[in-house]
Amino acid sequence: MKKYILALCLAASVASASPSLQLANELMKEGQYRRAAIEFRRSALEADKQNDSAALSWAAAYAYYQQQDIKLAMKMLDFCDETQNSIECEITLLRLDASIASKSYDSAMFYAESLEQASNASIQHIAALRKTKLCIINGNLLQAERSLPAATPPQVKSALRDYAAGHDKSPTVGGLLGMIPGMGYAYSGEYANALRSIIMNGIFIYAMVETGDNDNWGVFSVLTFFEITWYTGSIYGGIDSAQRYNQHRLQACLQVIDNHSCYKPNLHKLPAISLRYTF
Amino acid sequence: MIHKSSSIITKWALGAMLGALLLAWPALAETTNHLSAAAILASQLFKEGNWWDCRTESQRALATTNAPQLHLLHGVCGLRLKLENISELESLCSSNSPPDIAAMAHYELGRSAWINNHPKKAFQHLNAAFLTETSIDIYQRSGATLYLLLEEHPEIANQHPELKTLLATCSKQWNHEIYLECRRPPKKKNTIATAPPRWIIHFYQKQISPAIGSRCSLQPSCSHYAVEALKKHGLIGVGAMADRFIREPDVVAARKKPIKVNNKIKFRDPLSDHDWWMKR
Numbered sequence: 001m002k003k004y005i006l007a008l009c010l011a012a013s014v015a016s017a018s019p020s021l022q023l024a025n026e027l028m029k030e031g032q033y034r035r036a037a038i039e040f041r042r043s044a045l046e047a048d049k050q051n052d053s054a055a056l057s058w059a060a061a062y063a064y065y066q067q068q069d070i071k072l073a074m075k076m077l078d079f080c081d082e083t084q085n086s087i088e089c090e091i092t093l094l095r096l097d098a099s100i101a102s103k104s105y106d107s108a109m110f111y112a113e114s115l116e117q118a119s120n121a122s123i124q125h126i127a128a129l130r131k132t133k134l135c136i137i138n139g140n141l142l143q144a145e146r147s148l149p150a151a152t153p154p155q156v157k158s159a160l161r162d163y164a165a166g167h168d169k170s171p172t173v174g175g176l177l178g179m180i181p182g183m184g185y186a187y188s189g190e191y192a193n194a195l196r197s198i199i200m201n202g203i204f205i206y207a208m209v210e211t212g213d214n215d216n217w218g219v220f221s222v223l224t225f226f227e228i229t230w231y232t233g234s235i236y237g238g239i240d241s242a243q244r245y246n247q248h249r250l251q252a253c254l255q256v257i258d259n260h261s262c263y264k265p266n267l268h269k270l271p272a273i274s275l276r277y278t279f
Numbered sequence: 280m281i282h283k284s285s286s287i288i289t290k291w292a293l294g295a296m297l298g299a300l301l302l303a304w305p306a307l308a309e310t311t312n313h314l315s316a317a318a319i320l321a322s323q324l325f326k327e328g329n330w331w332d333c334r335t336e337s338q339r340a341l342a343t344t345n346a347p348q349l350h351l352l353h354g355v356c357g358l359r360l361k362l363e364n365i366s367e368l369e370s371l372c373s374s375n376s377p378p379d380i381a382a383m384a385h386y387e388l389g390r391s392a393w394i395n396n397h398p399k400k401a402f403q404h405l406n407a408a409f410l411t412e413t414s415i416d417i418y419q420r421s422g423a424t425l426y427l428l429l430e431e432h433p434e435i436a437n438q439h440p441e442l443k444t445l446l447a448t449c450s451k452q453w454n455h456e457i458y459l460e461c462r463r464p465p466k467k468k469n470t471i472a473t474a475p476p477r478w479i480i481h482f483y484q485k486q487i488s489p490a491i492g493s494r495c496s497l498q499p500s501c502s503h504y505a506v507e508a509l510k511k512h513g514l515i516g517v518g519a520m521a522d523r524f525i526r527e528p529d530v531v532a533a534r535k536k537p538i539k540v541n542n543k544i545k546f547r548d549p550l551s552d553h554d555w556w557m558k559r
Binding site for chain 2: 034038041042045046072075171185190192193196197200225228229230232233234235236237239240243244
């Protein structure tokens with residue numbers, strides 16, 4: 001009997017979703033976020049109640065955020081704010097993530113701090129971890145450790161400790177070492193790239209010397225042009241490889257934090273906003 | 280896009296005008312939410328510069344209501360997308376259409392003709408838009424564009440001396456923003472220092488690559504990456520280009536960020552991932 005009631009409820013919920021919303025959900029599943037966002041926007045404009053309109057605008061913002069179109073995501077969140085609604089925390093949470101994605105870290109910190117007083121404990125937890133993430137990005141590791149919530153998973157603490165214990169590579173040193181072909185890459189641990197750089201520079205320098213010795217100045221000038229390209233690449237690569245090393249180290253730590261602070265909206269419940277959290 | 284450098288200003292200005300027109304149209308302000316929702320969404324998409332979706336949305340709205348504003352949106356999006364069929368906008372230029380719609384259609388067709396080097400056709404349309412005098416925005420912009428067109432083509436200006444005098448009188452209304460919006464998009468010049476590498480890359484892209492096929496496993500390809508680096512950073516782009524050639528085997532081996540391009544799996548490695556630190 002219970003199975004029949006549950007089946008009826010599910011059927012009712014599916015039947016009550018408009019075709020536009022059903023299409024939007026399908027498009028989200030397929031990863032076609034831009035088209036899903038447009039369906040959500042149309043549904044928001046067609047909605048009778050302000051709360052429903054705000055929730056559907058939030059869903060459109062979420063779709064644009066997935067598409068990495070932060071400007072439009074923020075615009076949709078502005079539409080949410082224009083109507084009276086009961087989803088202020090969810091709006092601020094998405095604004096926080098959108099600000100991080102667009103590298104507006106000051107705004108993101110503001111949103112994270114404002115969510116510390118949220119009534120929803122899960123959103124509070126996520127906001128605290130986002131604040132930790134922002135402190136790490138800003139290089140303030142002490143503040144990052146203080147911002148960790150009480151129920152922080154040990155993996156996050158371990159990732160933060162490992163990051164604090166490691167050292168960044170200096171792009172300046174990488175660039176200077178890059179003046180010796182391949183050494184810039186080797187400084188950042190990219191030994192395969194270092195070997196390729198040494199080989200390419202070596203071949204062209206050898207060829208330049210040989211053609212210069214033979215007074216073959218036409219070929220010498222062509223070879224010089226190419227050698228300048230490889231040599232410039234060695235210096236640029238020295239700087240960029242150091243930046244890449246630092247970025248990889250930072251991203252490895254931030255990824256662990258993100259894995260323990262995910263949320264996903266349950267789009268089948270729209271226009272009610274319901275988030276599923278992963279800690 | 281017609282106006283490269285001032286596209287954002289043009290989008291917002293025209294989008295705002297069209298949005299106001301749409302909302303004022305009685306049929307669209309009906310209580311039937313579905314009609315007005317599609318039209319409002321089309322107007323919003325136009326303001327965002329999303330021509331494809333705006334065109335789709337206005338077509339959806341046209342299925343239920345035959346409003347000239349929607350035809351205008353549909354036609355202007357087609358023009359932005361460089362679709363060749365401009366008959367929809369030309370039919371809006373007739374006397375059957377409301378004057379403000381006809382003026383906008385004339386303005387858009389006039390600008391398109393000017394950018395595509397058809398000065399006489401451009402003059403006809405812009406003159407019609409200027410003389411309609413329905414909206415201050417269209418009046419100012421059509422006047423400014425007409426003035427710039429006549430400066431470029433004195434032979435047309437000499438045939439209409441009274442118009443030249445009228446434009447000179449109106450020129451006091453044009454501020455710097457309107458001038459930037461209405462001028463031709465300036466062509467970005469490459470530096471002469473990057474000419475030799477650009478020639479080599481151009482030769483490779485046009486002569487060698489079509490013969491041997493697309494070999495690069497990265498997106499964008501190495502030649503496109505090089506062109507972008509040279510355009511963006513000048514001579515420093517040479518270093519970025521060489522760095523890409525050195526790194527390519529490692530990036531392919533890492534198999535991160537796959538993307539499907541023309542039914543082939545490639546790996547994303549944009550220039551923005553390797554020059555963001557230059558902004559600091």
